[in-house]
Amino acid sequence: MVPFAGYAMPVQYPAGILTEHLHVRSQAGLFDVSHMGQAELVGEGAAAALERVTPADVQALKPGRQRYGLLMTPTGGIFDDFMVANLGDRLFLVVNASRKHEDFALIEQGLPAGVRLNRLPDRALLALQGPGAAAALGPVAPALTALTFMGITAAEVAGVPILASRSGYTGEDGWEISAPAEQAEALAKALLALPGVMPAGLGARDSLRLEAGLCLYGSDIDETTSPVEAALVWSIGKRRRMAWDFPGAERVREELANGAARVRVGLKPEGRQPARGHTAIHAPGGGAIGEITSGGFGPSLGGPMAMGYVARDHATDGTALDLMVRGKPLAARVAPMPFVPHRYAR
Amino acid sequence: MSEMKYTQDHEWVRAEGDAATIGITDHAQTALGDVVFVDLPEVGREVTAGEAIAVVESVKAASDVYAPIAGRIVEVNAALVDDPGLINREPTGEGWFFRIEASEPAAIAALMDEAGYAAFVESQS
Numbered sequence: 497m498v499p500f501a502g503y504a505m506p507v508q509y510p511a512g513i514l515t516e517h518l519h520v521r522s523q524a525g526l527f528d529v530s531h532m533g534q535a536e537l538v539g540e541g542a543a544a545a546l547e548r549v550t551p552a553d554v555q556a557l558k559p560g561r562q563r564y565g566l567l568m569t570p571t572g573g574i575f576d577d578f579m580v581a582n583l584g585d586r587l588f589l590v591v592n593a594s595r596k597h598e599d600f601a602l603i604e605q606g607l608p609a610g611v612r613l614n615r616l617p618d619r620a621l622l623a624l625q626g627p628g629a630a631a632a633l634g635p636v637a638p639a640l641t642a643l644t645f646m647g648i649t650a651a652e653v654a655g656v657p658i659l660a661s662r663s664g665y666t667g668e669d670g671w672e673i674s675a676p677a678e679q680a681e682a683l684a685k686a687l688l689a690l691p692g693v694m695p696a697g698l699g700a701r702d703s704l705r706l707e708a709g710l711c712l713y714g715s716d717i718d719e720t721t722s723p724v725e726a727a728l729v730w731s732i733g734k735r736r737r738m739a740w741d742f743p744g745a746e747r748v749r750e751e752l753a754n755g756a757a758r759v760r761v762g763l764k765p766e767g768r769q770p771a772r773g774h775t776a777i778h779a780p781g782g783g784a785i786g787e788i789t790s791g792g793f794g795p796s797l798g799g800p801m802a803m804g805y806v807a808r809d810h811a812t813d814g815t816a817l818d819l820m821v822r823g824k825p826l827a828a829r830v831a832p833m834p835f836v837p838h839r840y841a842r
Numbered sequence: 843m844s845e846m847k848y849t850q851d852h853e854w855v856r857a858e859g860d861a862a863t864i865g866i867t868d869h870a871q872t873a874l875g876d877v878v879f880v881d882l883p884e885v886g887r888e889v890t891a892g893e894a895i896a897v898v899e900s901v902k903a904a905s906d907v908y909a910p911i912a913g914r915i916v917e918v919n920a921a922l923v924d925d926p927g928l929i930n931r932e933p934t935g936e937g938w939f940f941r942i943e944a945s946e947p948a949a950i951a952a953l954m955d956e957a958g959y960a961a962f963v964e965s966q967s
Contacts, residue, residue, distance in 0.1 A: 512901075513901040513902065514875070515876075517901075699875070699902055768878065768879045770878065770879060792901065793878040793879070795901065822881075
C-alpha cells in the first residue's frame with residue numbers, strides 16, 4: 497500500500513504487477529479506483545454551464561452516453577482530464593483524485609442560478625477490465641453487457657445499486673462501476689467471485705494505460721501542455737472548434753493553424769532497457785529536443801515503451817532519437833500509439 | 843562454500859575461491875517486483891565499496907546495485923540479460939549479478955551475517 501492523493505492505495509496484490517497486467521489482457525481484473533472524484537451537475541442548463549470550462553461538446557451528449565473531456569486553463573493549458581456522462585436528468589462527472597478539489601471549485605465558479613454541483617465523496621469506484629469481463633458479468637448484470645463502449649446506465653449488481661459505464665483506462669473492454677461506499681466491499685467481493693476475475697493494483701493500471709497510449713494527468717498532461725501538443729484535439733467538439741468559446745481557445749486555434757512547437761509521441765527504445773519519466777530526449781548525437789513523461793516496460797508489448805514530448809521536426813513515426821538514460825544514449829524510435837491495440841466493445 | 847554475508851543495500855556476498863559472488867537478497871527482489879532488465883558492469887572494471895555499478899529495472903522502477911567491497915569485476919552473469927526473471931526466481935542462486943576479486947579480502951568478513959541482516963531488515967520495516 498502506498499499513499500496517493502490522501503488515499504492508501506494498493507500498488508499490487510500478491511500476484512504482482514506483471515501477472516496482474518497479463519491477466520487483465522487475457523481475462524479480467526478488478527481495480528479499486530475509489531480515489532477518483534465523482535460529482536453530478538444538476539439543473540436546467542447544466543451542459544452549457546459545464547462548457548464554460550471544457551471544450552468538449554457536452555450539449556450534444558445523448559442520454560446514456562459518456563465522453564472524455566478536458567478542463568482548460570484560461571491560457572490553453574490542461575487543468576485536468578475527466579469523464580462526463582448524460583444521465584438524462586443530470587450530468588455525472590469523474591475527475592482525477594489529485595485534482596478533484598480544484599476541478600470542483602473551477603466548475604462551481606459562477607454557475608448560473610438553478611445549476612448546482614453535488615460532490616459525491618461517499619461513492620466508491622471499481623473498474624472491471626479485460627476481454628473476459630463481459631462473459632463474467634453477463635449472467636449477473638445483463639443491463640451492463642447490453643451497453644456499448646461509452647454507454648452508461650443505472651443497474652443493480654449483487655443487490656447493490658450501481659451506476660456503470662462501459663469504459664476504462666486499460667485499452668480493454670470493461671466497466672467503471674460507481675457504488676455507495678458502504679456497499680463497495682460487498683460489490684467488490686461479488687465481482688471477484690466471478691469466473692476469471694483477479695484483483696489488480698495501481699502498478700498494473702499504469703502499465704496497461706501506457707500500453708494503451710492513454711495520458712496520466714500530472715505526468716503526460718498538465719497546466720503547461722495544450723490539447724494540440726498533447727494530441728487530444730479529438731476531445732474538442734466540432735461545434736466548439738467553430739465557436740472558439742472555451743478557455744484557452746486562442747492558443748488552441750493558433751497551434752492548430754501553425755502547428756505546436758512540441759507534440760506528444762510514443763517512443764520505443766531498442767532492446768529491453770526501459771526509459772522512465774523525466775528522461776531527456778536528444779536528436780541522435782545531438783542536443784535535447786524533448787523529455788519523456790511516462791515510460792516503463794510493457795508486459796504485453798514484451799518490451800520497453802514510453803511517451804513524451806518532442807520538437808515537431810522529430811515527431812514523425814520512425815524518427816530515430818536518443819534517450820539519455822543515466823548519462824548514456826539509448827537508441828529509440830518514435831512509434832504510433834497505442835502500443836497494444838484497443839479492444840473496446842464498440 | 844563459505845558463509846553468506848549481507849549489506850545494508852540488500853546485496854548478498856559469498857566468497858568462492860579468490861573472488862566473491864554477489865547478488866541481491868530475496869527481500870530485495872520481493873520489494874522490486876518482476877525484474878525486466880539488468881545493466882551489468884564491464885569485466886575488468888575496478889570498483890570501490892559503495893559504488894553504484896549495476897542497475898536493475900523492475901516493472902515498478904529502476905534501482906542501483908552497489909559494489910559491497912572494493913576490487914575488480916572478474917565475471918558477470920550473462921544469463922540475466924536474456925532472462926532477468928532469474929533474479930526473482932533464484933535471487934541467491936542462478937540470479938547472481940557479478941563476481942569481484944576483493945582488493946581487501948577482510949572486507950567481506952566485516953559485512954553482516956545472516957542474523958545481522960535479518961535484524962536490519964526487521965528494523966527497516
